Amino acid sequence: MITAGIDIGVEHIKVIILKDRQIAGRAKGSSGGADRGGMVEQAYQAALRDAGATRADVVKIAATGKGKHNAAIADVLISEQVAAAKAARFLYPGATCVVSAGADEIMAAVLGEKNRINEYTFNQKCAAGLGLFLESMARRLGMSLEDMSRLGAPKEAAVNEGCVVMAELDALSLLNHGVSREEVGGAVISAAAVRAASVIHDITKPAKDCVVLVGGLARNAAFVRALKAISGIEFLIPGEAEYAGALGAALPVAETA
Amino acid sequence: MKEGQVWETRPLEFWAKAKELRASWQASAGDEARVVGQGSTYSVDWAECFPALNVVEDNPGGSMIQAKDSPFARKCRLASEIRGWGREICGYTNNLWGSMFLGYEQDGRPFPLRQFVIPMGAECDQHTKRGQQCRDFSPVPQWMEDHCIYFGEDDPERDVPIIEHNDYCQLRQINDIERIFGQKFNDEKLSDMIKASEIIVEYARDIQVLIGTTKPAPLSAKDLYSVYTIGHLTKVDPQETVNFWKMVRDEVEWRAKNHIAALGTERFRWIEAHPPSWHFLKYYRYMEKYGAVCVGSQYLQQNCELLEYKPDGGIDRRAAPKYPADTPIKTREDAIRVMVGPDARTPRAWKSDEYIRRDSIVEFAKIMQADGALLPLWRSGVGCTLTRKEQAMRLRNELGLSVIYYEGSQPGDRTDLDELRFLDHLDTWMESLGFEKLED
Incomplete structure (x- = not known):
């Protein structure tokens, strides 16, 4: 049986094709801004090709992510937190907590029995500490995200971790004072990690073991290093970290289809 | 019958009277003379x-x-x-x-x-x-x-000068308005209003007990919000207000006795702490799609002043310093003294006492037999977010309740409330607890 999960984030669309609960194909595309519907279709087609499947083979499609309401082809909509939790337990059956760090939201959830979520929390509405912030700052610093990912911890520089606008002003001020862009970039990464750690510590009993980290930011090595240092957590990061939302959406429909 | 409907539900009969009283107040508010x-x-x-x-x-x-x-x-x-x-x-x-x-x-x-x-x-x-x-x-x-108020243990010695001063402030204002604006104060009406208030509080207490102790809830917070200002904020005729709240109490009592539900699909009861966003009350109906009903908030029911949860699981009237009901009111001073009350810690409630607020929500959740709580993170006004996280921790740790937040500026300011994000989180909350929508 073939099912599909589509994670429509504010920056990227990720699609997973499951065949008998195993990943058979995947694809990624830009979120498309106003033309999300069209971009969803393109990414879906690419994932089908990757899986060697046709549209008619797919029994059910589930969508998640902030843009899930734009997925006209979806049969089922699944919330992002539930999708992340499903993926974490599928990839690591012993997982006790999942942290999803994406372009516009950081979420931490404590997993309970029967794949239930015992508690979850998420960032307040500010881009500080999120993927969008890092992308924006990378442009400011004339670096790519890959460059940012290779940065080390800053020696002295620090930027505001509570407000993305203030952080940007701090970064520009540091540059004006002759601080190297690598040092400023490290400070930006560090601020993002502080913000993410504050979300994790906002749940009542933050787990220190079996914590799965998913989402686009899980691919940023500098961010992960900084988050580990601040939170004291040795994260489990799956190869499918970026596709976890899509995987988590496809799983429940595979169970019920 | 709707999908998932277990109990009978009926429109509220006091609704027409509530609208009439509201219209009457609205008309009087426009008197420019x-x-x-x-x-x-x-x-x-x-x-x-x-x-x-x-x-x-x-x-x-x-x-x-x-x-x-x-x-x-x-x-x-x-x-x-x-x-x-x-x-x-x-x-x-x-x-x-x-x-x-x-x-x-x-x-x-x-x-x-x-x-x-x-x-x-x-x-x-x-x-x-x-x-x-x-x-x-x-x-x-x-x-x-x-x-003037104070926190901490009751201190009768401290009460005396504070209450004297509170009484004095009220008297001075009334006397000065009479003197400066040539307005005649109706002392008899004040006495009537104080007596009416005593009666209404008892009806409010009854209504809260009925909602809390009855499954399915005979009245939801959404219903109560529609009428709770009548008599207090809208200040309609005292006797008419008493009659109205008796009507509400009697109807809620009848509904409770006959298992007439506010929500026929009730399977999850949640509480709140403070007022909702007044421009976005649709989230109550949205939650009803999951069979989830809001049974009240500390703001709406001011539980600390009214009810107490006993160790044996019973609910009782909260003992608080109070003048006897038959205290004679012969002068304006008498009336003011009764209105202000004998307790300088008053109002010992959700809003005034940040220490009590953390404990009181746990007690409130027990009284209302809540399964979860939805707490706002307001940036200003109505108590702000002070103690909100502590409240959540207490609810989770002591009662094992599921608690989520939403953020916004203030109930009267929609600027920072992301409505779609809010609804998304409600979906997540329900899905994470294993509930699916009964209707869409």
Whole structure:
């Protein structure tokens, strides 16, 4: 049986094709801004090709992510937190907590029995500490995200971790004072990690073991290093970290289809 | 029958009377022949005893602006913001100030500039500024009402001078308004209002017990919000108000006895702490799609003042210092003394005492047999977010309840409330607990 999960984030669309609960194909595309519907279709087609499947083979499609309401082809909509939790337990059956760090939201959830979520929390509405912030700052610093990912911890520089606008002003001020862009970039990464750690510590009993980290930011090595240092957590990061939302959406429909 | 419906549900019969009382108040509020004053919500309960006095209050005035006319509310807040008042100011206050700065109300009538102001030192952060801005704008005389309270253990010795001072503030204001504006105060009406208030509180207590102890809940918070201002904020005729609340109590009692549900699909009961976003009440109906019903909030039911959860699981009246019901009221001083009450810690409630608030929500959750809690993170006004996280921890750790938050500026300010994000989180909350929508 073939099912599909589509994670429509504010920056990227990720699609997973499951065949008998195993990943058979995947694809990624830009979120498309106003033309999300069209971009969803393109990414879906690419994932089908990757899986060697046709549209008619797919029994059910589930969508998640902030843009899930734009997925006209979806049969089922699944919330992002539930999708992340499903993926974490599928990839690591012993997982006790999942942290999803994406372009516009950081979420931490404590997993309970029967794949239930015992508690979850998420960032307040500010881009500080999120993927969008890092992308924006990378442009400011004339670096790519890959460059940012290779940065080390800053020696002295620090930027505001509570407000993305203030952080940007701090970064520009540091540059004006002759601080190297690598040092400023490290400070930006560090601020993002502080913000993410504050979300994790906002749940009542933050787990220190079996914590799965998913989402686009899980691919940023500098961010992960900084988050580990601040939170004291040795994260489990799956190869499918970026596709976890899509995987988590496809799983429940595979169970019920 | 709807999918998942277990209990019978019926329209509320007191609804028509509630609308009638509301319309009556609305008509009286437009009487421009009156002297206009500004007071805070809780300080001028005696204002109705001046027949030719019209008190324009930030609440409910400011919340009504947001609830009824969002573009006008935005215009008001902008008018306030360009004068330097930021979004950390209560949205109610900003809305009404903005209307004052613009010079007209949402229906286009000229804004009723005040002839005096009585701000109150509310615990609700910046409300003391309410009067200050109005006073400076008009400009008009101001009476500052002290509302002295203290936290901690009861201290009868400390009570005496504090209560004396609170009594004095009320008396001074009434006497001065009589003297300066030539208004006649109706002492008999004040006595009637105090007696009516005692009776209404008992009805409110009964209603809360019925909602809390009965499954399915015979009345939801959504229903109660629709009528809870009648008699208090709207200040209709005392006897008519008593009659109305008796009607509500009797109907709720009948519904409880006959298992008539507020929500026929009830399978999840949740509580709140503070007022909802008045422009976005649809989330109550949205949750009903999951069979989830809001059974109350500390704001709505002010549980600390009314009920106590006993160790044996029973619910009882909370013992609080109070004058006996038959205390004679012969003079204005007597009436004020009874109205102010014998307890300087009063109101020992959700809003005034941050220490009590953390404990009280746990007690409230037990009384209401809640399965979860939805707590707001407001940036200003109505108690802000102080103790909110502590409340959640207590609910989770002590009762094992599921708790989530939503964030916004303030119930009267929609600026920072992301409605779609809010609904998304409600979906997540329900899905994470294993619930699916019964209808879409």
